[in-house]
Amino acid sequence: MKTSDLQNLTIAIVGGGYGGASAAAALSALGANVTVYEQASGMHEVGAGIGLRPSSMNRFREWGIFDNIAAVSSPSDYFEILTATGGPIMKDDWPEDGEEKHTYLIHRGDFIEALVGALPQGMVKLGHKLEKIEDNGSNATLTFTNGEVVTADLVVGADGIKSVVRKQLFSDNQPVFSGEHAYRSVISIDDAHGMINDDNLRMYIGHGTKVYLLPLRHRNQVSFDITALIPDSTWSPDVTKEDILKTVEGFDERIVDIARGLNMDTVNLRAVYDIDPVDNWHSDCVALLGDAAHSMLHHQGQGANSAILDAGGLADALKTADTVAEALAQYQADRKPVTDELQRISRSGWTEDEVNSVFPGQKPENQNPAEQQAADHDTADLDSSTK
Structure with a gap:
């Protein structure tokens, strides 16, 4: 036009x-x-941290707000997927977009404040x-x-x-209910039991549970997220500390200790839908x-x-x-x-065995079981194609 x-x-x-x-x-x-x-x-956002991909950051450059976002985020070089006890599964750089190679890790609240703060006054009603x-x-x-x-x-x-x-x-x-719950909290890096030593995202995979550690080092914090197969579809479920600890049984003891030390008043608890x-x-x-x-x-x-x-x-x-x-x-x-x-x-986030163990004889309609590692590789390729 x-x-x-x-x-x-x-x-x-x-x-x-x-x-x-x-x-x-x-x-x-x-x-x-x-x-x-x-x-x-x-305007406020609850929850935890997210990663803004190189293609997103280049859009912010285009719109003149890159510096607003970069000021409240931490650039990450790569992501890692590990077993529940820390064994390597895969490690990969973020898909590049032009000269931008970093994914920027940011707290959801900081992100929305930076975005809205960059808009002309009075634009948001x-x-x-x-x-x-x-x-x-x-x-x-x-x-x-x-x-x-x-x-x-x-x-x-x-x-x-x-x-x-x-x-x-x-x-x-x-x-549509995914058959999952997400439990999310932002904690001090001092309470992460030595698991955070750089600015890179790590995901630990156990049977029916994934744990994400997303550093927010510009805040001296870490986003601690648990996603677990749980049959309760209540939008905001009633979950206890004991329930959370059950989801991380068999994980690295430091992850268990982080979960044990959570202040439940700060944990965002929700069933997962798409x-x-x-x-x-x-x-x-x-x-x-x-x-x-x-x-x-x-x-x-x-x-x-x-x-x-x-x-x-x-x-x-x-x-x-x-x-x-x-x-x-x-x-x-x-x-x-x-x-x-x-x-x-x-x-495509869970294996057939994992889904069947939680939903014997049936599974949520939107589950298309596949190996997580393959799914992550597919996504990296797709992200690269959308620059």
Whole structure:
């Protein structure tokens, strides 16, 4: 689209998380009139750490916010996968993107603060929970529960796994339980029993359990994450310290000691869900982005990165297409094959034996058992192809 057309474009982004804030950065850089509508009364992220891949960091360079992100993150050279007791399985560099070779490890809260803090003041409107969206053909109208009504030339639905935009316009796909729980906490490096001595991600694999140690050395902390096969599908399960300790039986004693020392008040406990692939992400004036379009399991660390690359892909399409409608069709054509494959790979997290041991005689629908090592190699190749 012409620069003048982009500057006259009114864009409403529903959701102020990773995807929405990234889209705001990318689309406002085009000169468009962008507003983000976030249902929460304040911007904050609970949970733990994530890794921002080289391709994501290059997008931040493009949008002029690389320094904001780098200031609150630690560059990592490689990742390692080990047995429960620390035996080597694989060790590999992060897939490069141009000259960028590092994945930047960052706390979720620091990430969202850096993203939102880089946006122009007033661009994010809090306390706006979407009630209804109407697609008018050439534009769309949003009605919020606070009574405000907004019409925009382009609406970006970045409202997460329970997306109202997706449900009302595109698909009623419901969250699918993966058969897993994730237990996450951020602890001091001093409480990591000597397991953190550099800035590289390590994953320890035991039977039915994976433990992730993600250093946040700029904070003098480490993100300690346990993912375990558990049949309870309660969205926010009631879990005790003893339950957590059972998941790490047989692991390196230092990992057991970390789990034993957790303050349960600081542990984020949740069942793990994704959605089945959505057939269509867009109309002529509305598009889905991030988890709203393709929520995926966290095994490959691709959720936030995919949302960032979606934002970049959408901005690219708007720059090169003649109309918004053409841009949205191009955006889906470029991004959907990649994210469909990432969803598939992310569901390939457990062996048949592991699944059967927890779900005798049956297994969750979205489990496609495969060896984790092969899945990780597949993802590295795919990440390289999306630069």
